[in-house]
Amino acid sequence: MLEARAHQQLKALLRQEGTAPWPHHLSLSRLVARSLRRGDHTLVRIAPGSEPSWWISLLVPLALSECPLAIVVGEAQRQRLLQVELPRLAKAEPSMALACFEGDQAPEAARVWLLSHQQLVAAWQQGWLGERQLVIPEAEQLDALLRQALEVVVTPQHWDQLRRAQPAAESSLLSLHQRLNRRVLSAPRRPNQLVALAPDDEAPLRHLLQLLSPLPAPWPDWLAAKGDGWTSWAQLNPQLLQWQLHRHPLEPLAVLRGLLEGRGAVLLGQLAPGS
The missing domain is CATH 3.40.50.300 (P-loop containing nucleotide triphosphate hydrolases)
Incomplete structure (x- = not known):
């Protein structure tokens, strides 16, 4: 044996x-x-x-x-x-x-x-x-x-690529980005510069993206990462006043x-x- x-x-x-x-x-x-x-x-x-x-x-x-x-x-x-x-x-x-x-x-x-x-x-x-x-x-x-491997990260450049891929929705996308931007920048500052986002914060963007096709990466992955098993947050760069949108599963298996x-x-x- x-x-x-x-x-x-x-x-x-x-x-x-x-x-x-x-x-x-x-x-x-x-x-x-x-x-x-x-x-x-x-x-x-x-x-x-x-x-x-x-x-x-x-x-x-x-x-x-x-x-x-x-x-x-x-x-x-x-x-x-x-x-x-x-x-x-x-x-x-x-x-x-x-x-x-x-x-x-x-x-x-x-x-x-x-x-x-x-x-x-x-x-x-x-x-x-x-x-x-x-x-x-x-x-x-x-x-x-595994949580890190499954994490979806949306950078400011990805927002630009999304607007270029869907010019007819540019106005709506800009409005939704500004809405999230106000939410992130108005949140109390933490030492790690993380801002937790609730499902309601993302719901309007998720609803719009479901109506658009095709979507450039990583937006299809972000859209597919749905449900109570996922959580979202923004990582703020206070010097540039920019942020990245992160989403990962609570239970990766x-x-x-x-x-x-x-x-x-x-x-x-x-x-x-x-x-």
């Missing part, structure tokens, strides 16, 4: 490296291997503050498995994986060098696809994930990173409903007990 192979291979690699081992290497490797073999959902809790040497325990079963995989990481972990952990594995055992495909879209022949959270969202929306199991080493940040259904997922997180 994959668990036994991963156990023996990791044990040999750790003996070869000869360093003081993290005490949970073998347990982590077995949990990951079992989850990959079964194609189920597994959450592995790693104690907060643990040394990142645990990566080798994750990579060994990934290298030995034949499952198509998508590894989802933030930028810091991506750099560590590419610059430290993959070379570490290849140096310890060249036959286990793990090939990772990078890019917005991966061919089916690429068994391991390395993705950012933003690329994961796009791959899911476009149906590019196929039957790949997910490996997510930063489960403690998953909601925040609810927006990505079905992402974890019908596929295995291994999530590892530095989570405190009970969290």
Whole structure:
């Protein structure tokens, strides 16, 4: 079984490296291997503050498995994986060098696809994930990173592009922008320069945009981000008296409903007990 192979291979690699081992290497490797073999959902809790040497325990079963995989990481972990952990594995055992495909879209022949959270969202929306199991080493940040990936940001330039794309509605668009502008600039100033916006603040603009087509990016995404599961705010630049309109989901996995259904997922997180 994959668990036994991963156990023996990791044990040999750790003996070869000869360093003081993290005490949970073998347990982590077995949990990951079992989850990959079964194609189920597994959450592995790693104690907060643990040394990142645990990566080798994750990579060994990934290298030995034949499952198509998508590894989802933030930028810091991506750099560590590419610059430290993959070379570490290849140096310890060249036959286990793990090939990772990078890019917005991966061919089916690429068994391991390395993705950012933003690329994961796009791959899911476009149906590019196929039957790949997910490996997510930063489960403690998953909601925040997916929320950031799904966030829609409207800049002053986007308002200009909208008016140019819909000149017949320019007067109405200018009026609605001025209405929001007064709302943002009249709000009490906070140190972070954020101004919360209620659904009623955006409702007139949303109603107008539903009548216009085509809309330049990112307006279709902003229009699609509707319902009680989303929240909006303005980020004010007090020096320029300009602001950006932001909108993101409160529960990103609810927006990505079905992402974890019908596929295995291994999530590892530095989570405190009970969290």
